[in-house]
Amino acid sequence: MYTKGNIQMKLIRTKNYQEMSKEAARFINKRVHANPALTLGLATGGTPIQTYENLAKDYQQNETSYQQITTFNLDEYIGLPETDPNSYHFYMQKHLFSKINIPNEQTFIPNGQSDNLAEECIAYEDLIKKHGGIDLQILGLGHNGHIGFNEPGTSFEQRTHIVKLAESTINANARFFDTMQEVPKKAITMGISTIMESKEILLLVTGKEKYNALTKLLHGEIDPSFPASILNEHNNLTVIATEDAIISNKIS
Numbered sequence: 505m506y507t508k509g510n511i512q513m514k515l516i517r518t519k520n521y522q523e524m525s526k527e528a529a530r531f532i533n534k535r536v537h538a539n540p541a542l543t544l545g546l547a548t549g550g551t552p553i554q555t556y557e558n559l560a561k562d563y564q565q566n567e568t569s570y571q572q573i574t575t576f577n578l579d580e581y582i583g584l585p586e587t588d589p590n591s592y593h594f595y596m597q598k599h600l601f602s603k604i605n606i607p608n609e610q611t612f613i614p615n616g617q618s619d620n621l622a623e624e625c626i627a628y629e630d631l632i633k634k635h636g637g638i639d640l641q642i643l644g645l646g647h648n649g650h651i652g653f654n655e656p657g658t659s660f661e662q663r664t665h666i667v668k669l670a671e672s673t674i675n676a677n678a679r680f681f682d683t684m685q686e687v688p689k690k691a692i693t694m695g696i697s698t699i700m701e702s703k704e705i706l707l708l709v710t711g712k713e714k715y716n717a718l719t720k721l722l723h724g725e726i727d728p729s730f731p732a733s734i735l736n737e738h739n740n741l742t743v744i745a746t747e748d749a750i751i752s753n754k755i756s
């Protein structure tokens with residue numbers, strides 16, 4: 505248990521990415537078994553890929569059914585069609601939805617192709633509310649502290665909104681695209697306020713390149729310049745991190 509101010513977060517240290525992913529899948533499965541109609545918030549990016557593979561394995565081995573759960577994704581790029589391999593719609597089909605028994609109509613991802621993006625943001629918020637809010641939100645951690653696509657400087661009060669991606673995020677995402685021009689510059693994301701209203705949050709952090717970001721989260725000030733810092737104020741937060749994200753290997 506890690507204590508900061510009055511709030512306690514549970515910090516689970518794992519040896520490597522494989523162990524983190526196993527631990528994360530176990531954590532999620534436990535919640536699905538306790539509440540088969542769980543409303544689950546999902547993240548994309550590199551971090552949760554193996555967690556999703558483990559969830560799919562659990563379904564294939566008849567351990568867990570996802571038939572009654574509902575999912576809400578954090579974010580989607582603006583302008584990428586759902587069929588684009590870099591869209592988060594495509595990512596979710598590829599890594600999870602096509603491998604488990606969740607009905608399509610119970611999976612929600614912001615529509616980054618909507619003609620009216622402002623309306624899409626409001627509709628997404630309404631939908632989450634209609635489902636009674638998110639029971640468990642999975643998060644990854646951006647190098648610059650972003651959660652969802654809430655970039656540094658985003659107000660903690662924000663709800664689902666349109667964002668201009670930070671240069672550092674565009675550069676980090678470039679590894680998935682052939683050319684820099686193809687990397688989307690805008691996205692639609694759940695806001696920090698939306699995320700913080702989740703009843704429970706599971707943050708996954710992997711690799712030494714996330715060491716600085718995790719250190720800032722654990723030991724830094726709570727400040728909009730580092731969006732993830734607000735998680736310290738959530739009363740039901742678990743962090744599962746790899747050893748190298750928690751302890752620096754740098755020789756000083």
Ligand SMILES: O=P(O)(O)OC[C@H]1O[C@](O)(CO)[C@@H](O)[C@@H]1O
Nearest residue numbers: 547548549550551644645646652
């Ligand atoms: O896991 P990555 O690829 O390091 O990305 C960090 C986070 O940034 C996002 O891609 C932004 O949505 C998250 O979904 C992700 O968890």
